[in-house]
Amino acid sequence: MSPGIEVKNLVKIYTAPGYRVQALRGVSFTVHEGEIVSVMGPSGSGKTTLLNIIGGIDKPTAGSVIVGGENITYYTEPQLREYRLRRVGYIFQFFNLIPTLTALENTMVPMIIAGRGRVEARERAEKLLDAVGLGDKKHRLPEHLSGGERQRLAIAIALANDPEIILADEPTGELDLANAEKIMEILVELAHSRGKTVIVSTHDPRVARMTDRIIMLRDGAIEGIYEPENIGGAGAMGEVAAERTLVEYIRGRIERVKAEMETLTKMLRENKITPDEYVKRYLVLKYTLRAWREELSRLGAGVEALE
Template sequence: MIELIDVYKVYRVGTHEIIALRGVNLTIDRGEFVAIMGPSGSGKSTLLYLIGCLDKPTKGKVIIEGQDTSQLNEKQLTELRRDKIGFIFQQYYLIPTLTALENVELPMVFKGVSRARREEKARKLLEMVGLGDKINRKPRELSGGEQQRVAIARALANDPSILLCDEPTGNLDTKSGKVVMDIIKSLNVERGVTVVLVTHDPSLKVYADRVVNIRDGVIYAN
């Protein structure tokens, strides 16, 4: 499903080089729930962004569903992200002027789904995450946990096979965080969605099938 082969990521700041990843090799099977854990600055978010084709490796290969992403042009990368990958971030990134329903519809707009179809699907997704009664509320009218559930529904709009989660409970209280993680786990178990979770919170590793530890850009336990 996901394979990284000898991946390096180097950032250049002036005359200095910052090596974020150092020869990472990682394979994630279809339907797996993998937690990538490490301290701040360990390279875990960089790793997630490379898997999500939001960035490119300095060296090495990132292969998603058999496609070597280094061989894809920008249009093809955009289509891969749109069709195969859902993103859930610590920040919700909801558009404040849109309702919950409209926020969830947005990815389907870019895919050319008809208005009637995308509204029907967005309603069902919001019902699935327990927000069927709040579809017309704007983000400021929702709690943090509710906003994150809208973000989950939006991430599922185009039926991704991969769900990438970057500290999805980082801004939530314990109760809201559990609700969000239970939803993500159910998507993995019931729908077979491959989940890659980046976190520094050790309490979340119970949700994963496997934990990958990273430090200083190197995987040291896999």
């Protein structure tokens, strides 16, 4: 397998007067052609920032993204435009459909922009809509489609110019499990049968488990990269075991944050840090703790049981 995307030491710092957030702190990983990988983490962990940089929408503060042997972070704006138009299919967290155009017309837009003729664009758009199961709804406006259908339309649009890379930012965030599974089946198929390099961000372990590897992001850093088989994914161990393993993992994280809070309090008592510093670091830990607890409750695990 050849590497589809190599991400090396990616750093992103957002600054404004009186504001500085390090959204990514040296993130590195490789995704191969024909592989689908999920980036999993709580809200604010850096998923969208990461996908935007890989998709050429945003620039990193440091580090590189290598696609087909080329470092796209050195691309000029016109090169980036070509990259976004032809090589990347981006499925956004909030549907970015043109409300006044039908499903068919929405799917034709990227092809027209890329210079294809209308007849050819229309033919291909029809094929793509058939492939995502929207053949009979191609003349509908987005508002007359269900959430699941809109997201399938977003996939058809992302595939318009036959990109080698598919990036999907929480594509199942607004969907129920049945619809989420349908979306994931399409994305898995694109990787495994059509050789696309696919990255999906999610906060849902059930979604992450449908991918080949799970990259756990927390606070802008990779906590670990897991193979679903090894943590009891869709295959061997079955659903319940997988969920239990993830619950245990998250519980471990929570215990570690709690221990860090205790250490911090101890440092304050021993005058090793200033009260200012204490409050600042304590608040970060408190936020992290809350985020992990939210993950737990999403999994249906009792948070009370932890106390």
